[in-house]
Amino acid sequence: MSACFPVKLPEPPYYAVIFPSVRTNEDETGYSAMAEAMVERAARQPGFLGIESVRDPQGHGITVSYWTDEESIRAWKNDTAHSEARKHGRETWYADFALRVAKVERAYGL
Amino acid sequence: MSACFPVKLPEPPYYAVIFPSVRTNEDETGYSAMAEAMVERAARQPGFLGIESVRDPQGHGITVSYWTDEESIRAWKNDTAHSEARKHGRETWYADFALRVAKVERAYGL
Numbered sequence: 001m002s003a004c005f006p007v008k009l010p011e012p013p014y015y016a017v018i019f020p021s022v023r024t025n026e027d028e029t030g031y032s033a034m035a036e037a038m039v040e041r042a043a044r045q046p047g048f049l050g051i052e053s054v055r056d057p058q059g060h061g062i063t064v065s066y067w068t069d070e071e072s073i074r075a076w077k078n079d080t081a082h083s084e085a086r087k088h089g090r091e092t093w094y095a096d097f098a099l100r101v102a103k104v105e106r107a108y109g110l
Numbered sequence: 111m112s113a114c115f116p117v118k119l120p121e122p123p124y125y126a127v128i129f130p131s132v133r134t135n136e137d138e139t140g141y142s143a144m145a146e147a148m149v150e151r152a153a154r155q156p157g158f159l160g161i162e163s164v165r166d167p168q169g170h171g172i173t174v175s176y177w178t179d180e181e182s183i184r185a186w187k188n189d190t191a192h193s194e195a196r197k198h199g200r201e202t203w204y205a206d207f208a209l210r211v212a213k214v215e216r217a218y219g220l
Contacts (some may be wrong), residue, residue, distance in 0.1 A: 005170050006130040006208035016212050018126060018174055022117040052118050052130045054164045054172045062164045062172040066126055090220060097220050098116035102126050102212035109218045110200060110207050 007050035007066065012104045014049055015067045021089075021097035023059035031093045034085050041081060047072025057096060059095075066104070117160035117176065122214045124159055125177045131199075131207035133169035142202045144195050151191060157182025169205075176214070182210060 023031070035053075042048055047068040055061035067073050076082060089097070133141070145163075152158055157178040165171035177183050186192060199207070 003182065005132060006206060009208075012210075016126075016128060018128065018214075020164075020174070022115060052172060054130075054166045054170050056164045056166055060164050062162060062174060063192065064130070064172060064174075094220065096116060098119075099218045100122075100126065100214045101216040102214040104128075104210045104212040106211040108209045 004050075006109075009049055009066055009107065012107050014104050015070060015073060016102045016104050017065045017067065017073060018100040018102060019063045019065070019097065021061045021063070022095040023055070023061065024093060024095045025030060025059075028091050030088075031061050034088065034093075037075050038082060041079070042076060045072065045076050045079070047075070070101070114160075115162060116219075117162050119159055119176055119217065122212050122217050124213050125180060125183060126212045127177065127183060128210040128212060129175070129176045129207065130150040131171045131172045131173070133165070133171065134203060134205045135169075136202050140198075144203075145199065148192060148195050151189070152186060155182065155186050155189070157185070180211070 039051060039053070042051065042065060049066040049068060051063065051065045053063040055063065067076075120189070139203065149161060152175060159176040159178060161171040161173065161175045163171065177186070
């Protein structure tokens, strides 16, 4: 996986999963470890193209992951370790979040 | 405009403009004033649905704005004040950025 920010991606079309979230103050150590593990695991999935993730000191974060197609997003959603991580997220780490699946139609750079 | 994070949006479909950026170290005062003015101005445009914006202490930011349709995005791109702000952005404020226009097809919450 590329560590570039913004991440380098192929020409559209491809898919984006937009994930804005608000952290609780709970379990920073456990959260950080799991977040890092999930990025590494996502990067090994078929159809993964890249990820961009930012969190500010107030705990507001936006993560956008990019995928070749909807089937890859569905498979990642059904991944067992990822599902377990999401369960912890809902119960402990996130005060709020949204998840939006979008088809990228056009893209530009600087 | 709603100050909620994540922002409250209608049911899909709608459009998202995903804007990851890296700030230079130049002109924090001018940048902050312009960023705030542009969010306020965007919120008054036809078709604007909401915006989420996060920047981390390293200067990596992700802003996602949401719009009812592509025509609204095109009109905002052609707005004179916005075009002027983008020019300053390319010349001074941003070391790098990408802009991705995507159609949101599905959305979930906590």
